[in-house]
Amino acid sequence: MATRSLFHSLRCRLTNNGVVGSNFIRNAESSSGFSKSYNADAAIGGSLVEESEEKDDLKSRIFRLRLPKRSATTVLERWVGEGNQITINELREISKELRRTRRHKHALEVTEWMVQHEELKVSDADYASRIDLISKVFGIDAAERYFEGLHIDAKTTETYTSLLHAYAGSKQTERAEALFKRIIETDSLSFGAITYNEMMTLYMSVGQVEKVPEVIQVLKHKKVSPDIFTYNLWLSSCAATFNIDELRRILEEMRHDASSNEGWVRYINLTSIYINSSRVTNAESTSPVEAEKSISQREWITYDFLMILHTGLGNKVMIDQIWKSLGNTNQKLSSRSYICVLSSYLMLGHLREAEEIIHQWKESKTTEFDASACLRILNAFRDVGLEGVASGFHLLLVYNKCSLENEISS
Incomplete structure (x- = not known):
């Protein structure tokens, strides 16, 4: 009962300070053709298949194929x-649904x-979708x-x-650079930030930050507006090379960008919090966290x-997945990682998750x-x-008996 009362109190503090808001949705251009599929999507697809077995529409028939060797073309005909x-x-x-469930061969047959x-x-x-599917089914050369x-x-x-995306996904750097050169030399087409x-x-991804x-x-x-x-x-490239002065300059540029909105402000604030809290500096060492694992x-x-990006987008599900993935590695999590995920949950007002991170950190045998x-x-x-977030976090720390040596004023 005490725990429930605490969380109610904290939520009131955060909500009253305008922290808890609706999710910021990724813009349509960036999400339409090239979003990645995750296991959650496969689960959704599974439920679609089960439901479709009781129907006899076109979608249900195609989803009942299940095995890649069976032909969606035959079903269509x-x-x-x-x-x-x-x-x-x-x-x-x-x-689209077939792609979400990684049934690329059947999706390709539908587009064919x-x-x-x-x-x-x-x-x-539609043509762009085919290029992406061909690369997945038959490989980059075919695409x-x-x-x-x-x-x-x-x-x-x-x-x-779409072809550039396929090259990037398979880390074909030389091919991607050659295509990108063609792109920037093409005057007849207008390319966006994506x-x-x-x-x-x-x-x-290849370490050429x-x-x-x-x-x-x-x-x-080219006067293209960044998103x-x-x-x-x-x-991220500045932080990875420990060019923090440039990072702070970019944050200021972002703050004054005409496209700035609620999600951008959240992102800017969290980046500042992360840099200040984790003490990333220009003189940072780049030595490996664990030399034998070569994780730098x-x-x-x-x-x-x-x-931080997905916090700006209001995408808690992705934060959960990233943190779970990091925890499933054999690597020693750094204090920075705990600082980042804790700050992310606090920024979005997810107090139970923030408390769970505190528990994980306190119980960690390596960090x-x-x-x-x-x-x-x-x-x-x-x-x-x-x-408001700071006050809520203070209460959370006190409730969980986190000793701060009287450094925090009430």
């Missing part, structure tokens, strides 16, 4: 042969049906051949970006910034609980004007 109609929107929805029937008006996004074989009118922003984000994501600012320079030269993902990659401070910081770090988190929230 039989459906039409029975006198039924098929709309392109219906096919797009089926293909779409392009083979001229009465269906195929969009640029490249398909792209090069497209009519000039079908070589659009979407299809170029295309540049693909290149920066690739450089981060020093090339991220080069992509930013091209983006600015929150652009800024996150840029800031830079790599841990990159994971931290992924959590000693750092009361002074909690004090820095507390002060950092106050520094960015989130007094």
